[in-house]
Amino acid sequence: MAVSGEVEAGEHQAAGAGVPPMAVQVRDLRKSYGSRVAVDGLSFEAAGGEVFALLGPNGAGKTTTIEILEGYRHRDDGEVSVLGLDPQRQAHQLRQQIGLMLQEGGVYPQARPREILKLFASFYPKHDDPDRLLELVGLSGELKTPYRRLSGGQKQRLALALALIGCPRLVFLDEPTAGMDPQARRATWDIIRSLREQQVTVLLTTHYMDEAEQLADRIGIIDRGRLAAVGDMESLGRRDTPDTTVRMVAPANLELAELRALSAVKDAGEDQSGVYLFETEDPASLLAEVTAWAKRAGVAVRELRVGRESLEDIFLRLTGDRIRE
Amino acid sequence: MKALLAQTGMELRLMSRRGENLLVTLVIPLVLLLFFGSTSVFAVGSQRPVDFLVPGVLALAIMSTGMVSLGIATAYERHYGVLKRLGGSPLTRSQLIAAKIASVLMVEALQALLLLGVAILAFGWQPAGGTEVALGIAALGTVAFAGLGLLMAGGLRAEATLAGANGLYLIFALIGGMFLPVDHLPPALSGISPYLPPTALADLLRTSLSGAGISGFSLVVLSVWTIGFVVVASRTFQWE
Structure with a gap:
């Protein structure tokens, strides 16, 4: 990428502008914790503006992979590029352009939804309106409720709003709808679909098959730290059965x-x-x-x-x- | 700068919402000042009790803010993944640490205002001099106890930090030369006490505020602990 991340950060929502052809590139990624191999030669790519779902059983290496891409963990081996940056060496630059949602927690128990959004808004060069996002995730009625009193699904929705507050070009969602009731899940799916319309790349992990099927342009199935299959629903289906x-x-x-x-x-x-x-x-x-x-x-x-x-x-x-x- | 201000504001608001935090940083030092200031149990030599007591209460206030309040809050922020989530935003670690330092200093200013106000108005306390030196000592003590608090917060489980910080608080309050003169302690303890950070801090505050020259020994003791805590905390701190 020829242009620096800072220059591009401001124009990410101008449909398609500055979105590199490949938002995420992972080649032969390896990561072990002691003797336990978590990621074992994983390769995949997510194009700019697409919704890519990583699907796999527990312990397959999904969260480790996502945390390497977010710059939380250092890889043992392999090549990784996120928005043209190396998350290990250019983490600060990268974090101005991405939004992320951890599997759980991440918010002060005593903090109220609006103030935590306003706090995070102050961190980014360009940010969305906290009240608009609270409305979007359906938390407008919980402005004064401390985080610890929110339900599991409400906490997830606040975490989603936090992922979006910095007008990201790429969003990492680690099991975004875990703990949500069906209505909140559908509403979250709508938000993710609207991100795609805005050319925001989404990389999500999920346990829910229907979620991946509904949302993802392409799905990567990981098993034991390797890519077992990748493609859209059509190409993932059994090829040996034309009938x-x-x-x-x-x-x-x-x-x-x-x-x-x-x-x-x-x-x-x-x-x-x-x-x-x-x-x-x-x-x-x-x-x-x-x-x-x-x-x-x-x-x-x-x-x-x-x-x-x-x-x-x-x-x-x-x-x-x-x-x- | 905007991020730093917002984060500092958040730290202060959260501190003010934790009742137990107000108890340990403001109420307990104030109650101890009022209680011991009204008795003559610990009058030493020609000093009035309050001359001995005020520097001790200030040392306690520094310890409660740096070690107990900051340490426990940070331990739970780590436990709840707040530190990890902040790390995933553009807020840098130095900005986060700067915000914590700023909020600790503001709480200490509030403590000083309250405690010195009561000491002056209720007990007619006046420093005999050396307030600039005492300010520098207070800053050193703040770094020492904040370092100790963060050392526990970054290395131990939240529950262990909670127990450890409260336990040390009690031990230091009893044998750290804040309220009980060191030579009133049993011999085994009075031998150890001068080497502890709270004793050194209380001694340095006491001697500087009485206008006397400060003890080089206590300064070395406090400095060594300070460097030790900061170095170990920064090397061992785990963010998640």
């Missing part, structure tokens, strides 16, 4: 030969116990045949769904479905 997949949840150990005999079924199999996958070129006929068959045979079908793999299916396929600690 439409129909997924059925029903009692286990049904007679597969009977199912395969149906004329619209190209192939049928029991993927996991009680979960059946059909391949077909004609999903409408397949649904009609399968339901007719189930009624005849007295089989209780609990779910029948046409379509590509859900992100959850992809995630479990890539990271395994064992619980890990």
Whole structure:
């Protein structure tokens, strides 16, 4: 990047101006804590203005990665560039242009939402209006409530407002909707979508599949400190199944030969116990045949769904479905 | 500059909202001044009790602001991730430390106003001289106890800092030469006491405010502790 960060900081919201082609570049990143390897040769890129979600099981290295990009931790090896800067050596310059949300905490328990926003506003060369942000995250009614008395979801929303107060060009959100009720989650999603409209790059981690599916332009699935897959929902789906997949949840150990005999079924199999996958070129006929068959045979079908793999299916396929600690 | 002012204002507002903080920085020194000032238990030599007492109460005030108030508040800021979150903003560490120093100095000015006001109006206390020297000593003592408070805050769990700062506060108040003259202590303690930072601070304030020359020994003791606390705190401080 030829222009210095300070010069660009003021014009970040002028749609597209000064947004480098790649907001975040990570190449062969490595980080260990003692003998435990947290990040093991991770590479990915997030383009300027896109919403990129890092998805992975607990302990996959998501938070370590994000904290290296935010300049909190030093990497052991590899190359990292954030808005064209090295977060390790140019942290101060970088922090004027980014906003971030920690997984939890970060605010004085006795501080009130408005005063903490005003405080953070004073740190940035250019800042948003604290009252506008309080309105945006739905905390206008809690101006006098000390942080410690806010609910978990309200604390998260205040943390989101703090991430946005400095008019950032890039926002890091570490599990932004953890602890929010469904309404607050939807409202937060709307805020994140509006950031994309303003060409603000968003890098978020999440445990919620639907969140990544709803928000992200591209998703990177991390497992054991490495990138297991990256792409948009379309490209993450199973490439070896050009036909439409129909997924059925029903009692286990049904007679597969009977199912395969149906004329619209190209192939049928029991993927996991009680979960059946059909391949077909004609999903409408397949649904009609399968339901007719189930009624005849007295089989209780609990779910029948046409379509590509859900992100959850992809995630479990890539990271395994064992619980890990 | 805008960030520094805003952060200092925040530190002061938060201090004023913590009741226990007002108790330890203002109420306790004031009560001790009023209580011991009205008795003659600790009159030493020809001095009136208040001449012995006022420098001791000032030393206690410095200790309560630097070690107890700053130390415990910073420990909980670390515990709640506030230091980490501030670190992720453009506020620099030096700005944060400067804001903390400024807020400590302002609280101390308030303490001095209150305690000296009461000493002068209620007990007719007058410094015999050496106020400029005493001001320098107070500054050195502030750095020493702020260093000790931050040393605990940056290295121990918040609960351990809470216990440690309050425990040291009590021990230093008893054997630190603030209210009890050192030679009234049991022999084992009176041998150790002169080497402690509170004893050195109280002694230096007492001698300077009485117009006498200050003790080189106490100055060395306080300076060595000050350097030690600041060096160790800055090397071991963990921000999260």
